[in-house]
Amino acid sequence: MTPPVNQAANQGARRLLVLIPAFNEESAVGGVVREVRSAVPGTPILVADDCSVDATRTEARLAGAQVLALPHHLGLGGCVQAGYRLAYELGYDYVIRVDGDGQHDPRDIPTILKALERGDCEMVIGSRFVDDDGTHTSWLRAAGIVFFRAVLRPILGRPVRDPTSGFVGVNRTALALFSATFPLEYPEIEALVVLQRKRFRFVEVPCRFRPRHSGQSTITPVKSLYYIIHVLLGVFVNVLKFEGRRK
Amino acid sequence: MDRLFDVVAVFSLVLIVWVLSSVRRTRIRVEYSVSWLLAGAVLLVLASWRTLDDWIASALGISNSFIALAVIAGAAFLVVLYRLSLRISGLKDSSITLAQQVAILEFRLEALNEKRRIE
Numbered sequence: 001m002t003p004p005v006n007q008a009a010n011q012g013a014r015r016l017l018v019l020i021p022a023f024n025e026e027s028a029v030g031g032v033v034r035e036v037r038s039a040v041p042g043t044p045i046l047v048a049d050d051c052s053v054d055a056t057r058t059e060a061r062l063a064g065a066q067v068l069a070l071p072h073h074l075g076l077g078g079c080v081q082a083g084y085r086l087a088y089e090l091g092y093d094y095v096i097r098v099d100g101d102g103q104h105d106p107r108d109i110p111t112i113l114k115a116l117e118r119g120d121c122e123m124v125i126g127s128r129f130v131d132d133d134g135t136h137t138s139w140l141r142a143a144g145i146v147f148f149r150a151v152l153r154p155i156l157g158r159p160v161r162d163p164t165s166g167f168v169g170v171n172r173t174a175l176a177l178f179s180a181t182f183p184l185e186y187p188e189i190e191a192l193v194v195l196q197r198k199r200f201r202f203v204e205v206p207c208r209f210r211p212r213h214s215g216q217s218t219i220t221p222v223k224s225l226y227y228i229i230h231v232l233l234g235v236f237v238n239v240l241k242f243e244g245r246r247k
Numbered sequence: 248m249d250r251l252f253d254v255v256a257v258f259s260l261v262l263i264v265w266v267l268s269s270v271r272r273t274r275i276r277v278e279y280s281v282s283w284l285l286a287g288a289v290l291l292v293l294a295s296w297r298t299l300d301d302w303i304a305s306a307l308g309i310s311n312s313f314i315a316l317a318v319i320a321g322a323a324f325l326v327v328l329y330r331l332s333l334r335i336s337g338l339k340d341s342s343i344t345l346a347q348q349v350a351i352l353e354f355r356l357e358a359l360n361e362k363r364r365i366e
Contacts, residue, residue: 004358004361005354005358006354006355006358048350066354067354068350068351068354069350069353069354070346070347070350071346071349071350072342072346074343074346074347078343078346078347081347082346082347082350082351085347085351086350086351086354089351184343
């Protein structure tokens with residue numbers, strides 16, 4: 001039985017929460033929750049539902065997760081941040097995000113958790129490129145990844161292999177930051193810049209990625225140009241952002 | 248040329264009346280109507296006062312006074328649109344925070360009710 005999200009933070013030894021953002025994922029989210037339960041038994045699972053119009057909430061609850069139900073659609077970043085805020089308020093030490101479409105393999109959660117528990121970084125990215133060639137990645141996404149690797153290299157001061165991966169784990173320090181500041185659309189790349197501005201560290205660990213169980217990717221060829229412009233602008237705004245003088 | 252100025256004057260009058268009417272029907276809040284009323288008033292003054300247009304055109308180095316009017320009108324409306332973009336961005340941020348807080352409070356309330364039910 002999965003422990004309730006609001007109690008596990010006070011009782012669990014390692015205080016991990018698995019966060020699954022979902023929007024209209026009724027056919028996949030139940031399977032993802034069950035896989036997570038099997039991969040990390042006894043870990044609380046929170047599905048942040050971005051005001052789906054299908055049975056996502058019901059499927060998630062039936063599979064054993066608790067649901068954070070947003071009253072209107074916020075987009076991926078707003079949805080993930082809501083989960084981070086709740087986890088931070090409840091005192092969790094680690095949050096690992098797994099997408100609700102089934103692309104991330106929950107069997108890799110222990111790998112990400114192990115890297116977080118080593119304590120030498122604030123964020124761990126599950127990367128499809130550390131040991132793998134990213135076979136399941138579309139050519140459009142692969143081209144975007146290569147482009148943003150080049151853009152981020154001088155900003156981060158180090159290479160990042162999979163900047164668009166949403167399979168990430170954060171510790172409590174990063175959780176505090178992301179609860180207050182988190183990019184709202186296409187958050188993965190901008191989040192790296194937000195981390196860098198605070199001099200936080202990240203590591204990448206090899207993870208398995210799979211084709212989506214169902215539904216459509218949010219990044220379609222038509223939206224790709226908008227995506228590139230939006231993310232580039234977001235990256236540079238974050239680089240230039242002035243947060244005021246220290247009090 | 249005079250007819251163009253007349254058209255702009257009529258357009259600015261229509262804009263002012265339209266905005267005032269919307270304020271009266273509470274379809275637009277007073278604080279958001281001020282920018283539009285100011286832009287309409289500036290346009291009306293410029294369209295009615297040719298000597299001022301000629302002086303502005305000369306100051307800007309523009310030979311045609313109507314182009315000077317169009318440049319000023321364009322700039323005024325850009326300022327109004329920018330102010331509205333600022334306002335919309337602020338409202339969106341507030342709306343996101345509010346939605347997240349509502350979801351979190353609802354979640355915690357449900358958990359509390361569940362706990363009471365079990366006890």
